[in-house]
Amino acid sequence: LPLFDETAVAEPVPELPVPTEGQNIVADYASLGLTLGRHPLALLRPRLTGMGLRSAEQVRLHAHGDPVRIAGLVTCRQCPSSSAGVVFVTLEDETGTTQIIVWPRLAERQRRILTAAGLLAVTGEVQREGEVLHVIAHRLEDHSALLGGLVARSRDFQ
Numbered sequence: 001l002p003l004f005d006e007t008a009v010a011e012p013v014p015e016l017p018v019p020t021e022g023q024n025i026v027a028d029y030a031s032l033g034l035t036l037g038r039h040p041l042a043l044l045r046p047r048l049t050g051m052g053l054r055s056a057e058q059v060r061l062h063a064h065g066d067p068v069r070i071a072g073l074v075t076c077r078q079c080p081s082s083s084a085g086v087v088f089v090t091l092e093d094e095t096g097t098t099q100i101i102v103w104p105r106l107a108e109r110q111r112r113i114l115t116a117a118g119l120l121a122v123t124g125e126v127q128r129e130g131e132v133l134h135v136i137a138h139r140l141e142d143h144s145a146l147l148g149g150l151v152a153r154s155r156d157f158q
Helices: 021-032 040-050 104-109 111-116
Strands: 067-078 087-093 096-102 119-129 132-142 155-157
Touching (some): 021 040, 067 096, 096 119, 104 111, 104 132
Parallel strands (some): 096 132
Antiparallel strands (some): 067 119, 087 096, 119 132
């Protein structure tokens, strides 16, 4: 039966605010675990730079033995059984990745930060052999609060 043929419902078009770039990135990470837009740290770069934290690209310009401070999203933590307690961490920012080496003594002393931080800052020293670059961690800081609602998950291997 044509029950609703005569019924007309006038509904206004919803007026929703356009999401910010940051809100889009948070939504992308919540649903996909990544974004096709700018990297989340691109939005935080001015603040991170103000805190003395370098990008992966800037760290690559440093020589062996140089002190550095870097921050990035933790994408991977590894502690292979053959490593004698050394933890290898991969940090990612808008310019690339940096490999971090955390010796057992520091890993034990700062275990909570090492295992929980989504946005990790590392104070350390560049170790370079040709094109291969690592940062030997001396101190770890958790800056995950700067990410707001963004949840970045790392892949952790023990």
